[in-house]
Amino acid sequence: MLTKKQLDLLAFIHKRVQRDGVPPSFDEMKVALDLRSKSGIHRLITALEERGFIRRLAHRARAIEVVKLPDSMTDGGFTPRVIDGDLPDTPPPPAAQPVVTIEAQELPVMGKIAAGVPIEAINQRVRGVTVPASMLAGSGAHYALEVKGESMIEVGINDGDVVVIRETSVADDGDIVVALVEDQEATLKRFKRRGDAIALEAANPAFETRVLPADQVKVQGRLVGLIRSY
The missing domain is CATH 2.10.109.10 (Umud Fragment, subunit A)
Structure with missing residues (x-):
């Protein structure tokens, strides 16, 4: 069971992902939920993650995967979507170094x-x-x-x-x-x-x-x- 604030935040994230292809920033979440600080958003995000509705991706800025939605927000056809943030999952491989042969x-x-x-x-x-x-x-x-x-x-x-x-x-x-x-x-x-x-x-x-x-x-x-x- 989600609280009203948790449900509101999950709905806001889901809507922005569907519309823009990227999740909202913490500042945007704070404004949308009329909270006074981002610490409240952190607590809501953590609660949603602990309940299995979202997943934050390590080492990637603003990257959230919506894992599932409550029954009130879906008709059963929901498919999780991974949203890339600002940073890559892993650093790009180093450029191949030329092989120098010395006779x-x-x-x-x-x-x-x-x-x-x-x-x-x-x-x-x-x-x-x-x-x-x-x-x-x-x-x-x-x-x-x-x-x-x-x-x-x-x-x-x-x-x-x-x-x-x-x-x-x-x-x-x-x-x-x-x-x-x-x-x-x-x-x-x-x-x-x-x-x-x-x-x-x-x-x-x-x-x-x-x-x-x-x-x-x-x-x-x-x-x-x-x-x-x-």
Whole structure:
């Protein structure tokens, strides 16, 4: 059994849903029933819901389903209708993210290269490292070396980094190269020509530039990439 106010509110909601396709607001309900505050509407809504005449839909603003009507308001042909409010039932699914495929290639790590005092020439593989294929620019074979020392820190090459080298015997001024000195020592330095001599420049003021006769310096490769582990 419904009270007169409950019946009036149910009739008002049902009429507005049938006419407009959306339920009335709490303010409209308050005015229609001549109540002084919306708290009274809340109590009536709760009472109707507890008695099974309406159902409020969670997470949806102003969404009420009229489940049934009393016999005095229906001829038996009533069908419940769900009215969508302002908010969706569930958030829309996130946009599909494109699948990015990165091609990679394994390179041999041919020991350590000095970024400081030259060390013995590089001549054997110690392990492998996987690098993005996009890093392997240009023609020719590639290999990797682990950096030892801090002579190139001002260009971002730190002790322990792995540098990717493209094999070549020529270099332009300013290239960072693997240079073989007197067929015995290998070092990673910036390559500069000075007349008939070659300057191997460090990128750290604590290290001096080495100037050597051109026939004592052989370029073994040019820096094309760097890998850092943290």
